Amino acid sequence: MSGGVDSTVSAYLLKKQGYDVIGLFMKNWDETDENGECSAEEDYDDARAVCLKLNIPCYTVNFTKEYWDNVFTYFLDEYKKGRTPNPDVLCNKEIKFKCFLDYAINVLNADYIATGHYAKVEHTKEGTRLLKAKDQHKDQTYFLSLLKEKQLERVIFPLADVEKGEVREIAEREGFRNAKKKDSTGICFIGERNFTQFLQNYLPNQPGDMIDMDTGEKKGEHIGLMYYTLGQRRGLGVGGCGSGERWYVADKDLNNNILYIVQGDKNPKLYKNGFIATDVNMISGHYPSDKFECEMRFRHLQPLKKATVEVIDESTARVIFDEEQSGVTPGQIAVFYDGEVCLGGGTIDKLIKF
Template sequence: MKIVVGMSGGVDSSVAALLLKERGYEVIGVFMKNWEELDDSGVCTATEDYDDVRRVCDTIDIPYYTVNFAKEYYDSVFSYFLEEYKKGRTPNPDVLCNREIKFKRFLDYALRVVGGDYLATGHYAQIDFVNEQYRLKRSFDHNKDQTYFLCQLGQKELADVMFPIGHLAKDEVRYLAEKNNLATAKKKDSTGICFIGERNFTRFLSQYLPAQPGQIVDLAGNVKGTHQGLMYYTLGQRKGLGIGGEGTGEPWFVVSKDLEKNELIVVQGETHRALYSKSLEAIEMNWISGYPLAREFKCTAKFRYRQPDQDVLVRVLPDRVYVEFDKPQKAVTPGQIVVLYLDNICLGGGVIDSIEMI
């Protein structure tokens, strides 16, 4: 059986390839390039990552190739990212990248062009097959679980995908990499948005969207400072506002944006009522099974990655999903993704379109 491994140049995909090779599969490593730009220090990180892929593949003795999806990524993911920021929302491009690039175009490339039987990646997630249905399950290492970012996959994708490290803890993955002398064994995990990485976000975004400074105001309309452009701020944000601790002396938080007036609206104190919401409506909802559990059901939800599960009531409407929180939630942000779970099973996810304040 031939398995194509999507190799990023990181330790996780390196160990995924290693494990599959040890199991006796015919393994082919493919490095996917999605972004063609230098970082803040003038270095093309994709070149460095590919060099690591080459070293790992040489060590475990598998062939490797590279494929360029930079244009497709720009058209399908980055353009959406910019449009959402223009609307004052905070998108999650990593979820969209998985849906449109990794598990659509890249999956098709792996199966049809390379001739693989499966595509494997280094994601921390698990797949099982129960009652004639594929299920997406949380990884063994809940701290590293990435099902949040995979919530837009469906039965078609899961049938052709493998997650070889989903049953391992991160320290076990690093141990296997070191034990087998893989060049990525001690490589730092990547952080930040996929195409921005660890570079200065404000500087990066300003290259594509013109900044429009405006006033920072409180709920009463009192001017508290100046913002550099609404796109640079997200709901619940505390840092980088440049507002002193006047009044109660407590920190200030972003609660909303007025696009017409170009005003950033803030409140003082992390327990302020305006920071909390009691429900949301999500659009573009994807059900991994192909359909919801019922028209109304209880489950848990995450409104951002790494957030502890929150108990919710879900009502499925014709063109959207209504999610009511058992407890008020802080800084739920339009444009982000709500992902639903039943115990360890990821049910799917959608884009947060609106929130209802308490």
């Protein structure tokens, strides 16, 4: 129970289906926001109120240490390297479907855990598969791509065949206090607060030159390479000139602390042919073959791209797009699909340009 409307309706649906439901709220972050408010307290109040209304027990568990050790330190290390990590994906792997799952099974003696994720689990003779949700606009398989089949065997996703609009309707009809509560956005432990200010609390600023990659001309200064993502166009502080087209982040030189930018979204320096993926996780435990075609995305809900995956070793693969793509960013997660089935994912490491 997160205190949000999705987990609320999930609990309601499970109880309606005859399950013996237990509410479990977890706290992963201890810090207050810039206004001195701790959103976890408000979320817990909402979760507890829902459990009371559903007449189910409500437990709490604190995973702040586990989150710091297994997710946040990785998050900081990646930014130090000039990469752009996705802690939400890692949180699912290390906390929600590991620590949380272990606690529910071994301490509360639960048979399954259920969350408000929009995704589907299918059990077949060949094994347990992760499929896209009915609501394609809310599908969250991207964030679940680093899970293992064994974890999914003990998971129920009650919203697999429910659309977001229906969830709101159910919550309002049943009189849940969080029926109109906004969905959480941003990085899981940061929320909607100012990201730059947040990161400055943990990593020192290292301003440097912002260089036009085509001409070598200095166009300004950046505030620190960690604050920029490849393909980014907002917040560069560089006005249009010449063609008047927008500027985009094209590359980072970590050794010399240089941010390279180019003008125009069609600039060839923004496009890559593929990448090397590391820490690859296949949900089934194995690749479909040594070389296979699939669809993939490297951002949540991004339109799927066709690609060919060539296996290098158990945890490393070479991914080549059918068509060049922009915005491919080291540190982000790339997720592979075969139709409705999410095969797994890996971390984008080195970029490939023919």
